[in-house]
């Protein structure tokens with residue numbers, strides 16, 4: 466499917482939901498992103514810093530760039546001037562570096578804490594308890610150039626829909642628990658980034674506010690086949 470038809474399909478499916486579509490453009494060339502942009506899509510997700518930077522350089526300035534992959538502290542400086550939202554914060558150390566680089570750029574960078582909700586061992590992310598500790602830590606109050614606006618989670622890659630639903634629901638429950646707790650100036654929870662091409666319908670039903678869709682828009686990526 467060409468991006469236009471796929472994007473239209475998602476716009477229709479998202480009607481009635483308070484949910485935003487992030488078009489995950491990793492591995493695709495800038496021309497493909499431009500095509501989607503020309504259809505009105507503005508939010509794009511990348512998982513590698515270098516790839517995001519080089520694409521941002523050649524594409525329209527009003528694109529919202531979402532960093533969705535694992536982020537190393539030493540690379541934060543490259544995206545700090547322009548990144549719209551970092552979905553994958555998984556340590557205090559990284560949060561401190563984002564704060565430092567955001568400060569240098571005189572901006573506040575919105576961040577999601579990535580929570581490990583899947584059964585698989587390999588995926589990055591914090592446990593619920595670790596995320597609680599970050600949200601409750603007094604250290605956080607000093608980080609005036611970051612704003613934690615929610616959580617991101619990836620469900621287990623399985624055809625067992627009930628398993629996937631259970632994992633999304635746990636994240637939603639955690640989100641609601643945290644929303645009810647002591648608000649801090651730089652913690653303003655409003656986003657739940659969950660759902661990809663294979664499981665976004667379940668994520669929508671479970672309250673996602675951002676679905677991250679790659680292959681269902683742009684087609685299969687090469688490395689998916691290996």
Ligand SMILES: *Cc1c(COP(=O)(O)O)cnc(C)c1O
Nearest residue numbers: 489512533661662677678679680
């Ligand atoms: C690649 C990726 C996606 C999109 O995956 P698709 O299955 O192609 O929709 C979403 N989230 C993250 C974190 C990713 O790395």
